[in-house]
Amino acid sequence: MKKTAYAVAFATLFVSGGAFAQMDELKIMAPAGPGGGWDQTARTIQSTLQAEDLVSNIQVENVPGAGGTIGLQQFVNRSSGDPSATIVGGYVMVGAIIANEAPVTLEDVTPIARLTGEYLAVVVPADSEIQDAQDLAEALRADPGAVTWAGGSAGGVDHIAVGMFAQAAGVDPELINYIPYSGGGEALAAILGNQVTAGISGYGEFAPQIEAGALRVIGITAPERQPYADAPTFVEQGLDVDVQNWRMIAGAPGISDEEREKLTGTIRTMAQSDTWKKELEARGWVNTYLDGEEFAAYLDRQVEQTSAILKELGISQ
Template sequence: MRHFTLGALFAAVLAVPAMAADYTIIAPANPGGGWDQTARTMQDVLQKEGISKSVQVQNVPGAGGTIGLAQFAEQHKGDPNALIIGGYVMVGAVLTNNSPVSLADVTPIARLTGEYEAIVVPAASPHQTMADLIAALKADPGAVSWAGGSAGGTDHIAVGLIAQAAGVDPTKINYIAYSGGGEALAAILGNQVTAGVSSLGEFQSQIEAGTMRLLAVSAPERIEGVDAPTLKEAGLDVDLQNWRMVAAAPGITDEQKAAITADIEKMAKSAGWQEQLASKGWSDTWLAGADFDAQLAEDTAATEQVLKSIGLVK
């Protein structure tokens, strides 16, 4: 019979790898949009890279993510297995919806991705260029309808900034807010609106299929592999990037936050995640810790100023 010393038994136990945490990721929007895509990409990579054994995604749409955010903060307090996707859109939505819950009420973990906005029209649209669309906007702002994400989000801000840069009163724009990318997509493809605004990746397959025409992107310079001018090239001084982040529940310990951050960083540095970024056209904007906390505070203050300047908040 084989005998083990107490020290050998402890060594054997320590040699067994700890079971990876199971996660539930809240995507605070309907399926099909950027937050949903981010959550499901995380789900796929966390599991395939062996970082987490089981990852579930739940969609809680409404009010630019603020409904999901409020539910998350209330129902998952102290839960180290719960995560939520957020970003620039949510920062604006908190302000425009006067949400009692903000990103300050959860535990920000890291900024993950960035993506520029795309301005598209249906393939059958008479507007062939951004100049055509702006001419129509100047002639009658209310007659040009724009489909995009939630009120006060990145898409809404982009349209307001475009109007402002074109010399049009941004409070006169006819912006139609949808709670998920799939709904906005259907409105554009169904010729129910004049134009659409969203992150480039959400329109990419339709642009390639020829069912949408890409007029411009909100990048500071042309994007490699994308056949479209920037808004600046079109004579509009607008440069805007939509970023996405992941946060943990409020009330977790410093040790739990550190463990979650380590898992998310491992995911973000993995080959699987980098492949997904490349295929979706997402920029790697990884930022965590105190640097991300400072950047989030700065972005929140800047977003409030933009929303005031285009008349979306007082």
């Protein structure tokens, strides 16, 4: 695979840290509706930067649709050369770009850092007859189309995880009845309203309803149990579903090396703060911080691997 432009850029001069001037302004685009993981990530960045006095003025904007690709295209078209413009994204966006054959890709922005990782949870309403992963697998084998799934955008990590569950249950992933939602709030309403059989998203998005007893966790997509979740894994229930969502922040295209380095220094300092670490713990997000050339190379690998997975699952051609 050809090395991308941003990987080449990061191979040049890059600061490793140290003192830097406070940024006057930061604009963060969350390319999804309110309530979802990207919105939560953007607003957690906002609150942490403010609490740590790293940026004077911070604004968050929501632009939902098509797995983040609508927001991504807007961001690229209007933010070129703007050192104060950023966008959050992640694994969902990688898949959506491929599945939707989006006109812009992550090569069109300036990746700054991978921030967090999060395992996914499959939940059902508390009064559902489905009690565990084997019950869900049996229902799927009996009638794949009758089992409806609420999750994030088509081709995203939620969709991929459902396809992996179907494969593990011995069902053709192309037969799954997956309903994509542009925001976590909409998907949650569908689950709580018994409009779908099950829902899938990051554990943190469901945590309040799980704790309140409105939702029951069927399983999480981790290789082993997690300290923040009193929930079984699919692996321990005999279904090989192991996938982690990750989220990042990127800058605008066309910014200088110095502007990129200043933004990276700000984000790195934020990620090292106690405020950020407490937020991660509270939300069940795993610290997977990575920046610089290593993050650029990681993105290259993720694009290549996700393209192969989507073809295997029949989500893209």
